[in-house]
Amino acid sequence: MSISPFLAYIRGLPETPSVIEINIRSGPNSSYGLLFKAPVGTANLPVMDVKTDDKGANFQGKAYNWVLLQFPNGQSGWARDDLLEVSGDGTRFGYGMVFVRTFAFALQRQPVVPPVVPAAPPAPAPSVAPQSAAPVPTAPPAPVAPVGVVTPPPAPPASPFTVLPSAPVAPVAPAVPVAPVAPVPPAPAPTPGVPQGAPTAIIKTQGAANTRTGPGSSFNRTGITLPRHGRYPLLEVQREATGQQYRWFKLNQNGQFLWIREDLVTHEGDTTALGLPSDLYPSPMKENYWWVRGWNIAPTKDASLPDHDGWDQGAATGEPMYGGPKGGLVVKSFQCVKCTADRPSTLMNGYSLGDPSIYTDPGWGNGYGNYIIVRYTHDQLPASTRDLLASRGFPGGHIFVMYAHLHTRLVETGAQLAPGQQISTCGNTGNSEATHLHLEIRASRSADFTGWATIRSGVMDPVALFRR
Numbered sequence: 001m002s003i004s005p006f007l008a009y010i011r012g013l014p015e016t017p018s019v020i021e022i023n024i025r026s027g028p029n030s031s032y033g034l035l036f037k038a039p040v041g042t043a044n045l046p047v048m049d050v051k052t053d054d055k056g057a058n059f060q061g062k063a064y065n066w067v068l069l070q071f072p073n074g075q076s077g078w079a080r081d082d083l084l085e086v087s088g089d090g091t092r093f094g095y096g097m098v099f100v101r102t103f104a105f106a107l108q109r110q111p112v113v114p115p116v117v118p119a120a121p122p123a124p125a126p127s128v129a130p131q132s133a134a135p136v137p138t139a140p141p142a143p144v145a146p147v148g149v150v151t152p153p154p155a156p157p158a159s160p161f162t163v164l165p166s167a168p169v170a171p172v173a174p175a176v177p178v179a180p181v182a183p184v185p186p187a188p189a190p191t192p193g194v195p196q197g198a199p200t201a202i203i204k205t206q207g208a209a210n211t212r213t214g215p216g217s218s219f220n221r222t223g224i225t226l227p228r229h230g231r232y233p234l235l236e237v238q239r240e241a242t243g244q245q246y247r248w249f250k251l252n253q254n255g256q257f258l259w260i261r262e263d264l265v266t267h268e269g270d271t272t273a274l275g276l277p278s279d280l281y282p283s284p285m286k287e288n289y290w291w292v293r294g295w296n297i298a299p300t301k302d303a304s305l306p307d308h309d310g311w312d313q314g315a316a317t318g319e320p321m322y323g324g325p326k327g328g329l330v331v332k333s334f335q336c337v338k339c340t341a342d343r344p345s346t347l348m349n350g351y352s353l354g355d356p357s358i359y360t361d362p363g364w365g366n367g368y369g370n371y372i373i374v375r376y377t378h379d380q381l382p383a384s385t386r387d388l389l390a391s392r393g394f395p396g397g398h399i400f401v402m403y404a405h406l407h408t409r410l411v412e413t414g415a416q417l418a419p420g421q422q423i424s425t426c427g428n429t430g431n432s433e434a435t436h437l438h439l440e441i442r443a444s445r446s447a448d449f450t451g452w453a454t455i456r457s458g459v460m461d462p463v464a465l466f467r468r
C-alpha cells in the first residue's frame with residue numbers, strides 16, 4: 001500500500017482575506033523568532049514535525065499545535081495549526097489518515113508514544129498503532145476556525161501570528177445614527193418543547209425576521225418570517241463563504257429547517273459545541289431591545305454601508321441598562337451639556353447627522369451624548385474573551401466599554417459596580433436619530449484609563465464580550 005505523504009496547505013485566515021502571508025517561526029510558540037513569511041495559498045508543504053505549543057497557548061482550552069514545514073527553497077520553520085490545512089498520512093504525528101484536506105486545528109491529535117527502538121531485530125509491528133480517532137471528513141472542512149470563532153477580526157492589531165497590512169486608521173465615527181423606530185410589537189409566547197439549557201436562538205429584530213434556505217445571503221428566502229422574541233432550537237452554525245462573512249444559524253421551526261443571519265438573533269444555552277461561546281456577558285438591556293446595526297469596519301466591512309465601530313441596539317426611551325455580571329469600574333460618566341430634555345440630539349438642534357463639528361465638540365460628548373465608560377478587568381471577563389484577547393495581541397488585557405446616547409446616567413465616575421447593577425437608561429442624546437444604545441468596546445493591556453481616544457487601537461466587535 002502506498003503511503004501518501006503528510007502535506008500542509010497555508011490557509012491563512014479565510015475570514016480575513018487581507019491577510020496574505022503568515023509568520024514562520026523558529027519554534028512552537030509565537031515567542032520564537034520570525035524566520036520569514038510564507039504566502040497564503042502555498043500548497044504541498046511536507047510536514048516534518050508537529051509539537052503542542054510549548055507555552056500552553058490555546059483557544060478555548062484546545063491547545064494549538066505547531067507544524068514544522070519544509071519549504072521548496074530548502075528553508076523550514078514552524079507555523080501554527082489554525083493557519084493550516086493538512087492531508088495525507090499523519091499517523092506518525094498523531095493525526096491518523098487525513099483523506100481530505102482538513103483544517104488542522106479542527107483535528108484531534110493523539111499523543112504519539114515515542115517508538116521503542118529494539119536492539120535487533122526490528123519489531124514486526126510498529127509500536128504506534130494507526131490512529132483511528134482522527135476525523136475522516138467527506139466534505140470540505142467545517143468552518144470551525146479558532147480565529148474568528150467569536151467575531152470576524154476587527155481592524156489590527158489582530159493575531160500576533162499573522163502579518164496584517166499596516167493598520168488603516170478607521171475614521172472616528174462614534175455615533176452613527178439609527179433609523180427611526182416604531183413601537184415595539186408584543187412578544188409571542190415562548191415555543192414549548194425546547195429543553196432547558198439546549199442551544200436556543202431568540203429573534204431580536206424589531207419586527208419579523210427573514211430566513212433563508214441556506215447559510216448565506218445567496219440562498220433563496222424561504223418566505224417564512226420569524227416573530228420578535230420567538231425561540232427556536234439552534235442546530236448548527238456556519239460561516240458565510242462570501243460577503244461580510246457573518247455566521248448563519250440553522251434553526252428548527254416545527255420540524256422545518258431555516259437559516260438566519262447571526263445578528264438578527266441572540267442565543268442561550270450551551271452553545272460551545274456549535275463553536276459559539278456560552279459564557280459571554282448578557283446584552284446590556286436584557287430582553288427589551290432590538291437589533292439595529294452591527295460592526296462594519298475593514299477588513300470585513302460591507303462597502304455599501306457606513307463604517308460602524310460598535311453595535312446599535314434600539315429600545316424604548318428609559319429602558320434600563322445594566323453593567324456586567326462580575327462588576328466593573330466606572331472610569332468615566334459624562335453629562336452632555338448641550339443635550340437638553342426637550343431637544344437631546346444634535347438632529348433636533350439643526351445639525352445634520354454626522355456633522356463633523358459634532359465629533360470635536362465636548363458639549364455634545366463628541367457625538368456620544370450622555371455616556372458611561374466602564375472598565376472590566378481581565379479577571380472579570382469571560383474565559384472566551386480572555387482567550388480572544390490573547391490571540392489578538394492583548395494577553396492579560398482588559399476591556400473598556402462605552403455605553404452611549406444615554407437618557408439618564410445612574411452612576412458617576414469612580415463608582416465600583418456591583419454585579420449586574422443598573423447604570424443608566426436608554427436615550428437619544430448626541431448624534432442620534434432615535435432612542436438607542438451605541439455599544440462599543442476597546443481592549444487595552446493597561447488597566448489604567450488614559451482616555452477613550454488613546455485606546456482606539458483596541459477597538460473590537462462587541463461580540464468579543466457580549467451576546468447579541
Ligand SMILES: [Zn+2]
Binds near residue numbers: 177437438
Ligand atoms: Zn452606533
